[in-house]
Amino acid sequence: MNNKFYIHIVILMLIQLFILNNIQVNPYVIVNIYILAIFILPLNIWKAALPIIGFALGFIVDLSIGTLGINAAAATFIAYLRPQLIKVSINQPSINETELKKFNNSSSFLKYILISVFIFNIVLVFIEAFSFQNILSSILRIVLSSITDTILISIYYFIALKSKNNKL
């Protein structure tokens, strides 16, 4: 179990605020790595804290880009859904302690990241579009952003987190 998650949260936020927010890849690609901070929160965390953390992280990112509320809403959404999404990715209605301990090192964690990133981008893109017109371009943005985010998050995860977890 990675107990120094708050250090990673700070690092992820710094990457997001000072590097990724200044990169304009393509109008169809929104790059967000900071949501990994929500995914690596301790599994036994107080449930009510999840949406608060999500909101806080999203709000800080919003402040730096000037889209007040958009990232906050999307991040709050996936943070609140985190326990349910973990259950879905483990493929079991209830989770016991031993499974939880394995979770961060298993392939179901990647599955969880994929689902969460996808949901996050759906919420984000539709709030940004604020209508269901041009739905094809919205879907394209969701798909491309999800792929980019998942790749970036996986890279960070495997470099900074997975190796340490294995040592522990």
Added chain:
Amino acid sequence: MKDIFNLILRFQSALIFFVLEIIAFCLIVLNNNYQNSVFSDKTSAVSGFFSDRSISIINYFSLKDENVSLIKENIKLKNELDQLLSIPKDTSYQKIKSKNYFYRTANITSISYNRSRNYIIINKGEKDGILPEMAVMSNQGIVGIIKSTSSNFSIVIPLINLSLKISAKIKKNNYYGTLQWEGQNYTCSNLEDIPFHVNVNKGDTIVTSGFSSIFPEGELIGFVDDVERKTANFLKIKVKLAHDFKRGGSLYVIENLNLDEINKIKENNE
């Protein structure tokens, strides 16, 4: 109380989630120009819909006042119209005749329609300047004649009373006769004394003749319903009355302003 507290505890994360999402939504709408414009577009459509509905409901409740004011305006316009109609069409003849008729409005207090001598009581009387032998009509057509008045009320003899006979004519060819009720059907009356050679068809308009100096000339009475040769020389014409005596509402009382002059001439002649 304890149950409520437990409930809040149980759904605390959902509660926090919803509160935060609502905050986020408010932030989005308040701080982002695009989302704000979309949102205000939608909300103005909704609020427009509701204010439209509420205004139509409020208007419905003010219909009564609206009606009263419209009747007042109608009376005013009728008086003005009468004045304007009395201006000769030939403009070289500049003298303007004084107006001939004055209209007052009144409401029906009580009415009968299923007897042979029906009466209508209206809520205006001597105090309002109403005198016997004034004409009464509605916006549909002729109603009757004032029979007697008290200070606040007047009795009207309607067309559907056996004792009333009025002078009427066929609008298209000006042949005149006497209109008298038969005593049964309150929607119909009979026009008599029209010679048999006169061409009358179903649907022809019957109007007042203006001979009686009570009614203005050319006010609508009704329409021909049936023509029958009653005797060798005269037709009996069934007239469907324009005014519906089962319908309430306001009536106009018409005063002939030239009545005194006409009566004076008649006296001198005698």
